[in-house]
Amino acid sequence: MARNSTDTKGKLLDAFEILLDEHGASGATLDAVAAKAGVSKGGLLYHFGSKAELIKGSLERLSRLVDDDVESMKAAGERLHLYYLETSAEVGTSLDRSLIAATCLAPEHVEAKNALRATREAWFDVLNAHLGDPDMAMTIQLIGDGMYFNQNFGLSQDEALAHVKNVLARLGL
DSSP: OOSSHHHHHHHHHHHHHHHHHHHHHHHOOHHHHHHHHTOOHHHHHHHOSSHHHHHHHHHHHHHHHHHHHHHHHHHTGGGHHHHHHHHHTOOSSHHHHHHHHHHHHTTTOHHHHHHHHHHHHHHHHHHHHHHSOHHHHHHHHHHHHHHHHHHHTTOOOTTHHHHHHHHHHHTTO
16 A cells, blocks of 8 residues: 555546546446555545545546646746647646546536536636637637547647647737
8 A cells, every 4th residue: 555645545546547548437446446556445445435435536636637737828828828739639647537537427427527517617718818719719729629539549640739830820829
């Protein structure tokens, strides 16, 4: 078991999110999560007393990661929209794993669907505040969605971001 409670909780959430991605919600059982994290089921239940608490913990993690991402976007200054696009195709990050987990949970859990909606709204709000144009903010967000989709399904084109940047430059962005 990890040295402290925070490490163990993180390992359990990591295991849960990986199992959701690999096997869906039905494969992310408490027994499977405990085994994947290398802790006893009792250790899992000490930190997360039920699957509902594990789901809640995963969605809280997503919220924290999105808050951190929004702060990173703001720190990019005038390049905020480009930062958003450049990071839209990142896979394998903690944020990516949390987004995939919430997506796997959303069909059966309204709180996961709400967390995904809140994520999109947070990103849209910061893009809109930066660009001052809700239509352009939505367009940038949808381009980022497409880049993320393509990357996650192995459909990515190496030059896609360069094409997007060329178009944005022509639009004065």
